[in-house]
Amino acid sequence: MRTWEGWRPADVGWPAPKRRPNMDVIGTFVAVGSDKEWEEYMIQRRSFLGLMGAAGAAAGTGLLTTQAALAQDKKFTIALVPGLTTDAFYITMHRGAQAAADALGQDLLFQGASEWNVTLQVPVLDAVIARNPAAILIAPTDKVQLVEPLKKAHAAGITVVCVDTFIGTGVFQTGSGDADFPISYVASDNVLGGVMAARALAKSIGEKGKVYVSNVKPGISTTDQREEGFKKEMANHPNIEILETQFNDDDANKAAAQVQAVIGRVPDLAGVFGANLFSASGTANGVKQAGKQGVVKIAAFDAPQSVVQELKDGTFEIVIAQHPAEIGYFGFVSAFAHLTGNPVPTLIGTGFTVMTKDNIDDPDIAKYLYTG
Amino acid sequence: MGPGVLSRIADLRAWIFLVLLLIFFETWANVAYGVTFIGNTYNLQSIGIFATAPLLLALGQTFVIISAGIDLSVGFTMGLAAVVSAHVANLGMSHFGLNPLLAMLLGLLSGIAVAFIPGLVNGWLIARLRVPPFIGTLGMYGIARGAAFLIAGGMTVPVSNEWFAYIGNGRIYGVPILVIIAVVVIFLMHYLLSQTKFGQHTYALGASRVAAVRSGINVGGLTMRIYLLAAVCAGLAGALYSARFTAGAAQAGEPLLLSSIAAVVIGGASLFGGSGTIAGTVAGALVIAVIEYGLVFINVEPFWQFIAVGVVIIISVLVDQSQRKLLGGRQDD
Numbered sequence: 001m002r003t004w005e006g007w008r009p010a011d012v013g014w015p016a017p018k019r020r021p022n023m024d025v026i027g028t029f030v031a032v033g034s035d036k037e038w039e040e041y042m043i044q045r046r047s048f049l050g051l052m053g054a055a056g057a058a059a060g061t062g063l064l065t066t067q068a069a070l071a072q073d074k075k076f077t078i079a080l081v082p083g084l085t086t087d088a089f090y091i092t093m094h095r096g097a098q099a100a101a102d103a104l105g106q107d108l109l110f111q112g113a114s115e116w117n118v119t120l121q122v123p124v125l126d127a128v129i130a131r132n133p134a135a136i137l138i139a140p141t142d143k144v145q146l147v148e149p150l151k152k153a154h155a156a157g158i159t160v161v162c163v164d165t166f167i168g169t170g171v172f173q174t175g176s177g178d179a180d181f182p183i184s185y186v187a188s189d190n191v192l193g194g195v196m197a198a199r200a201l202a203k204s205i206g207e208k209g210k211v212y213v214s215n216v217k218p219g220i221s222t223t224d225q226r227e228e229g230f231k232k233e234m235a236n237h238p239n240i241e242i243l244e245t246q247f248n249d250d251d252a253n254k255a256a257a258q259v260q261a262v263i264g265r266v267p268d269l270a271g272v273f274g275a276n277l278f279s280a281s282g283t284a285n286g287v288k289q290a291g292k293q294g295v296v297k298i299a300a301f302d303a304p305q306s307v308v309q310e311l312k313d314g315t316f317e318i319v320i321a322q323h324p325a326e327i328g329y330f331g332f333v334s335a336f337a338h339l340t341g342n343p344v345p346t347l348i349g350t351g352f353t354v355m356t357k358d359n360i361d362d363p364d365i366a367k368y369l370y371t372g
Numbered sequence: 373m374g375p376g377v378l379s380r381i382a383d384l385r386a387w388i389f390l391v392l393l394l395i396f397f398e399t400w401a402n403v404a405y406g407v408t409f410i411g412n413t414y415n416l417q418s419i420g421i422f423a424t425a426p427l428l429l430a431l432g433q434t435f436v437i438i439s440a441g442i443d444l445s446v447g448f449t450m451g452l453a454a455v456v457s458a459h460v461a462n463l464g465m466s467h468f469g470l471n472p473l474l475a476m477l478l479g480l481l482s483g484i485a486v487a488f489i490p491g492l493v494n495g496w497l498i499a500r501l502r503v504p505p506f507i508g509t510l511g512m513y514g515i516a517r518g519a520a521f522l523i524a525g526g527m528t529v530p531v532s533n534e535w536f537a538y539i540g541n542g543r544i545y546g547v548p549i550l551v552i553i554a555v556v557v558i559f560l561m562h563y564l565l566s567q568t569k570f571g572q573h574t575y576a577l578g579a580s581r582v583a584a585v586r587s588g589i590n591v592g593g594l595t596m597r598i599y600l601l602a603a604v605c606a607g608l609a610g611a612l613y614s615a616r617f618t619a620g621a622a623q624a625g626e627p628l629l630l631s632s633i634a635a636v637v638i639g640g641a642s643l644f645g646g647s648g649t650i651a652g653t654v655a656g657a658l659v660i661a662v663i664e665y666g667l668v669f670i671n672v673e674p675f676w677q678f679i680a681v682g683v684v685i686i687i688s689v690l691v692d693q694s695q696r697k698l699l700g701g702r703q704d705d
Contacts, residue, residue: 086521086522086525087527088527114518114521114522115518115521218675243671244671244673244674245674246668246674247674247677249627250623250626250627251627251628252617252621252624253422253425253426253613253627253628254422254627254664256421256422257418257419257421257422257661257664257665257668258664258665258668260414260418260421260422260665261415261418261665261666261668261669262668262669264412264414264415264418264669265405265407265668265669265670265671277528278621278623281528281617281619282617285541285616285617286418288541289417289418289421289541289548290414290418304527304528305530306528306530306619309530309532
């Protein structure tokens, strides 16, 4: 389809234009924009990219000469504190940060809790602060409760970068509020992920029919944004009707029953967008139980290794892979850029890859599978 | 009309409620969409499959609740079993060269076997160390959860074994195998609770622990067996989860814990112990499944679905309270 489906890792560093304060607004723009607006936006995006690309390329080419000089004098230690250590998403993010550390000749410290939990993450963070790294990349497990612990790091002169999740509003360096001290927020633009799912699903159902979103529960910022992007994009496809969203509480069993009930009422259901792994796998099972495998197409979000098989046997039609390695990579590079006196955008959105059974064997696509 | 008839009706109230719900959905489907709800075997199959996992948890939980206890750990015991059975089924094929059928059986059995560990520890904590069930099983909730995630490495464990998938998704004469297994377990549990000494002692323990001790029941051993039974039911639910989704997930049972307790309560068991039946629990699980399925079927906005399930639980407990007042604190024998 469009150029943006073919993004490569080099051009997904996406420092957001200053006039767009958050991801939400970017999503709106993407979804409602005409082709021409999109082109303009991409040009703008690319120009910002130049900045980031420079930082990224510093690794190989030494473009940022001050850094190269500094790097010889002093090696920075930059810590990465993930939301949890046992998740493939964060393990992959760790790999990306390590790649940046190796390329830049700096040290990476990786420490986190084994579960997604504020009371487990804070002691780990305190221990990391005690090691006095130059910067901390963190995926805060709570928007509010991590503010004070991170302030301690900031007060100690440690540069803070939020990756994947954020504190406060996620809008940093504005000079207002008490949670704007992180220098940047690096994450997938989930609204855009929803848009990409919608475009791919629309194409695979032949631009017509009925679809709905199988979602976890209301109030989770990332999955809410995916649904929002999906719905906004689908509004541009006049022959596709969006049915009521179904919430499954992250219960595959319930997601399966829901799709069976919807098929019972709407036998010509054409597709479902599963906004996370359990929503998608539960829906796939329900579709199978209803004898509609291959007829009802499923777009799934997130790409652990198991999706290879599921794409090939037709369980999923489409998988939208986030790029956690890029989040780690760009997070590390932006911290390093800041430490060496270079400007860093306050918001960096990383890209997505659309996987299908036709492209999953391509190493350029398969490299975006999350690895444990 | 004596208390005999009244209590009979009270016993059946979950079933009456279920019938009312079915009539409601049937009418709505007819009026709004001109289709039948219960006349469609597809809907019945879907509801049957939907109810299986929470029902299996609820069957074991029924014994625990009748004995005036609670088991909060069953959700993650199920997750642990799901992960272990998926791993073992994979290992059976890759390391021991078993054929898929044997690997599948080994996987399912290991899932059930691993559930003995949390079951025995729960029983030991509660029976021997006199830890309150709420606290003891809450501790086990965390331990089983952590163990399941560690074994799974934070991911789901995919299984590729056609026999595994067949158990979870196959049908015999149009009846899903999962439903057949659930029906067998229902009859087994009904027999255990209503026809054996174990079942009668469970009622006695829940009605009055002191009286149970005085009458010479080995309360410690009984408690152990009750929590073991709850864990084994959860283990079976977990093993079947892996079969159905051809992947074991540590968080498989987390969302089911509360529905399983709700099913037991809607089915007429008292959280104070001493009363409850398997038939009631089955109806309770079906009530929840029919509501959640039916509301999607008739296209009710999702937020109303949360409210509807909450309202049904409250109504059910209110009916239970008033029934007890009416019958003067009757306990099942």
